[in-house]
Amino acid sequence: MNTLTLEYINSILPPRPDDSHKMTFGQVLNIAGSIHYRGAAYLSSLSALRVGAGYVTLASSPSVCDSVSAQTPNVVTLPLPPRQAQQAIDIKHINTQSIAPQAVLQLRDKLAQASVISIGSGLSISQSTDQLNRYPNPINGLIVPDGNSEFFYALLTEIQANTHPVIFDADALNFMSHLLHHPTSTAQKPISFTKNSIITPHPKELSRLLNVDVNMIQAQRVHFASLAAKQLNTIVVLKGKHTVISDGEHIFINPTGNSALAKAGTGDVLTGMIAGFCAQGVSPLNAACLGVYLHGLAGELAANELSQYGVLASDLLEYIPKAILRVLNAGH
Numbered sequence: 001m002n003t004l005t006l007e008y009i010n011s012i013l014p015p016r017p018d019d020s021h022k023m024t025f026g027q028v029l030n031i032a033g034s035i036h037y038r039g040a041a042y043l044s045s046l047s048a049l050r051v052g053a054g055y056v057t058l059a060s061s062p063s064v065c066d067s068v069s070a071q072t073p074n075v076v077t078l079p080l081p082p083r084q085a086q087q088a089i090d091i092k093h094i095n096t097q098s099i100a101p102q103a104v105l106q107l108r109d110k111l112a113q114a115s116v117i118s119i120g121s122g123l124s125i126s127q128s129t130d131q132l133n134r135y136p137n138p139i140n141g142l143i144v145p146d147g148n149s150e151f152f153y154a155l156l157t158e159i160q161a162n163t164h165p166v167i168f169d170a171d172a173l174n175f176m177s178h179l180l181h182h183p184t185s186t187a188q189k190p191i192s193f194t195k196n197s198i199i200t201p202h203p204k205e206l207s208r209l210l211n212v213d214v215n216m217i218q219a220q221r222v223h224f225a226s227l228a229a230k231q232l233n234t235i236v237v238l239k240g241k242h243t244v245i246s247d248g249e250h251i252f253i254n255p256t257g258n259s260a261l262a263k264a265g266t267g268d269v270l271t272g273m274i275a276g277f278c279a280q281g282v283s284p285l286n287a288a289c290l291g292v293y294l295h296g297l298a299g300e301l302a303a304n305e306l307s308q309y310g311v312l313a314s315d316l317l318e319y320i321p322k323a324i325l326r327v328l329n330a331g332h
């Protein structure tokens with residue numbers, strides 16, 4: 001078990017060759033955001049650019065793409081077609097901002113081109129009103145997915161054989177929990193995290209994935225992060241104070257960060273940072289270490305100027321470059 005250090009982080013930062021262009025630093029395909037979580041799409045896309053990715057494409061519903069474009073000129077958008085109602089009676093149940101499963105066909109070329117794919121930040125699975133009538137599982141609190149769930153399933157099927165890094169966050173994890181624990185509840189075939197994947201659960205999300213009480217997870221964070229990495233064949237980033245990173249063999253503990261990060265949207269920033277490092281050719285395990293350490297350091301630097309009370313997730317975007325400079329300067 002290793003605690004991440006400034007020196008180690010400095011040693012795994014990717015190079016920035018002079019003779020380079022935007023594609024040198026990789027393409028992120030970020031599938032994120034929904035009608036109530038437009039901010040998650042913004043934060044996860046911009047944070048990937050802030051750590052040095054060359055090109056970020058946000059694929060989402062048209063309204064999310066419009067919102068993000070209105071806030072920043074830096075992100076390329078790929079609006080995906082909304083789901084259509086099959087019958088007149090469905091119309092009141094279907095939020096037209098849900099993405100059609102057929103959108104995966106439109107994404108096919110982008111999925112193949114991308115250096116890394118991030119899926120799930122704010123990509124709600126609970127957009128349709130019929131979900132509100134369903135009961136949550138009493139153990140894991142998970143409600144049967146709906147809304148974007150058909151799109152999710154089509155997407156996960158499409159990328160099963162993908163060997164590029166894929167980062168699964170937030171609702172992508174909740175959807176996977178549903179598939180893992182209710183395999184016969186739908187007529188769908190088994191599906192798993194992809195090779196070279198990274199998952200970024202907070203303790204409740206890991207509790208849903210493992211079907212283990214969240215208090216048990218918190219009492220044995222290293223054990224459950226490592227167990228999940230082995231069982232699910234993925235790299236696990238178990239978030240919270242002293243984030244644990246494990247590939248099932250190695251374990252890293254993050255010393256950076258403070259309560260400034262305990263604010264909505266900071267997890268979306270982390271997902272983008274890890275994706276941005278993967279895009280630059282860093283191994284998924286090192287990308288997870290870089291993202292987690294620098295995310296925490298950005299929170300500390302932001303809190304030095306704004307207080308632990310006053311930092312916003314969007315403030316982190318300004319402090320990521322300062323955190324990188326701090327690490328670079330430590331190397332001289």
Ligand SMILES: NC(=O)C1=CN([C@@H]2O[C@H](COP(=O)(O)OP(=O)(O)OC[C@H]3O[C@@H](n4cnc5c(N)ncnc54)[C@H](O)[C@@H]3O)[C@@H](O)[C@H]2O)[C@@H](O)CC1
Binds near residue numbers: 204264
């Ligand atoms: N501006 C935006 O658009 C934002 C969008 N977000 C998106 O909102 C969606 C829902 O995410 P949420 O995380 O709110 O919903 P969840 O339902 O996954 O998590 C909330 C539950 O998990 C528990 N929990 C969270 N962190 C915990 C921890 N460290 N220890 C123990 N329990 C913990 C909470 O107490 C709560 O019961 C995600 O798709 C996410 O990406 C959020 O990131 C917030 C900001």
Ligand SMILES: Nc1ncnc2c1ncn2[C@@H]1O[C@H](COP(=O)(O)OP(=O)(O)O)[C@@H](O)[C@H]1O
Binds near residue numbers: 240243259260264
């Ligand atoms: N008290 C804390 N100390 C250190 N890091 C924290 C603390 N609280 C939250 N974080 C970090 O902030 C992020 C929160 O992510 P998450 O729970 O997914 O939030 P959201 O879904 O709102 O984006 C994680 O990276 C977590 O490790």
